[in-house]
Amino acid sequence: MGAVALEVGCGRGELARHLAATGYRVDAVDYSPAAIAAAREETPATNSDGVGQIGTGTGTGTGTEAVADDSVVTYVHLDIERDALTALPHPAYDLITFRLSYAFVQDRTRVLHRLRERLRPGGALCVITPVADAVPPGKRGIALDEEEIALLAAGWDTAERHDADGLALLVLRGPLRTPVAYGNRGEPAPHALTGAGAVVTDEAGRVLLGRSVRGLWELPGGKNAGGESFVRAAVRELEEETGLRAEAADARLVAIVMDEVHGIPRVTAAVRIAAHSGTPVVREPELIQRWEWHEATDLQVLAGGLFVPSAHVLETVWPGSLPGLPPAHRHLVVEATPS
Known part of the structure; x- marks a missing residue:
């Protein structure tokens, strides 16, 4: 099996389709049925032979669409906080992404613990998030402040950070089980x-x-x-x-x-x-x-x-x-x- 990615909070599926176009098999999940429906509508439905095909996904939703070559996006209606992760189509991933969605997770520390257990050796967890200092005061809930970003990066062997246009991109590798302080x-x-x-x-x-x-x-x-x-x-x-x-x-x-x-x-x-x-x-x-x-x-x-x-x-x-x-x-x- 090739590289497999999981996108959490996929919305209309833009990043999922981009990852698929670069060669990943992608499981794209969102808690919103409307978002999953819109993502499926915007994804070309072809198999590796160029023949139209829609298969059956897993979790609380259905639908699998191939997008390019042998790369496939599977859209799944799943609440990452409340639904069982056994509903995910794959047991482990080379890449797990949160694009503008991590700040909306309430029990984010627990969710992060469970997801990092599903990273393959050498895999990475990537979070793209607005930074609190760069958003208006009334939109604080969509962003992370520096203390929250530091907490997110704690417990990893390596944590890279890149900043641009009010967004922080964190690339986390090597989850560690360090004793609590x-x-x-x-x-x-x-x-x-x-x-x-x-x-x-x-x-x-x-x-x-x-x-x-x-x-x-x-x-x-x-x-x-x-x-x-x-x-x-x-x-x-x-x-x-x-x-x-x-x-x-x-x-x-x-x-x-x-x-x-x-x-x-x-x-x-x-x-x-x-x-x-x-x-x-x-x-x-x-x-x-x-x-x-x-x-x-x-x-x-x-x-x-x-x-x-x-x-x-x-x-x-x-x-x-x-x-x-x-x-x-x-x-x-x-x-x-x-x-």
Whole structure:
């Protein structure tokens, strides 16, 4: 088999057809049925003998069109965040591309982990994205800022960057599984350092983490209000930070973790929330840039750093998932069950 490429967010298929014309077999996916339909209409339908042919694709859509020589574009209606990647026509790729689509992926870190597992040895993942400084303030959602670009490039053996006309082109090769770094957000103001970390999972068992403005991943949670229990603090902070709603009856205190930061004792309650409703949104942008669902198996190689109290809470729920944590005293209250 020759070189195989995957384009994520193919739109009307311009890049997919260009890659096919250069010799790739191309799987072009998009979450929009209208985009896939338009791409198929604009792709000449010929086989390698020049005979018109439309075959059957895979995933939630159908349609295969040959474009030049023996190069073929297969258009597939697929939501790269929510649909199973087993729906992709090929198990591995020499090239994976995001053209102006990466910023629209909500759980981009998890998606990147899964896609880079499908790169053939020597393969490359390419992202073409607008840069935040080059777009109007009202269009920030279509672009990546420098911190996001640096996070995207982390965890690769080589990361090349080229800039032109407000766009950044990143060529990433050699995915690495480097241990996650642990960090703090700076010296706290003097106060009683007590708070709760809320462990919330989606229907697939993925845990919710926020990317903080201080450059670390962390759980929803925060300090107790006066006279407030750890459980109620976790439920309240979850809604205030993410918009997710939970009842105190569906939350339980799993453990108390004690460590110290800058010489000040710190107490963090690990609270497991078993049921919730809603969709996570950024409600405190001065603290959190975005929320993403993460696989528990990715935590120990999470690029971008993990807030230490959150790491201790996660280790309580998934023992052994985060080796090398800074020292702490952990006092179990109930058995953690991450299901």
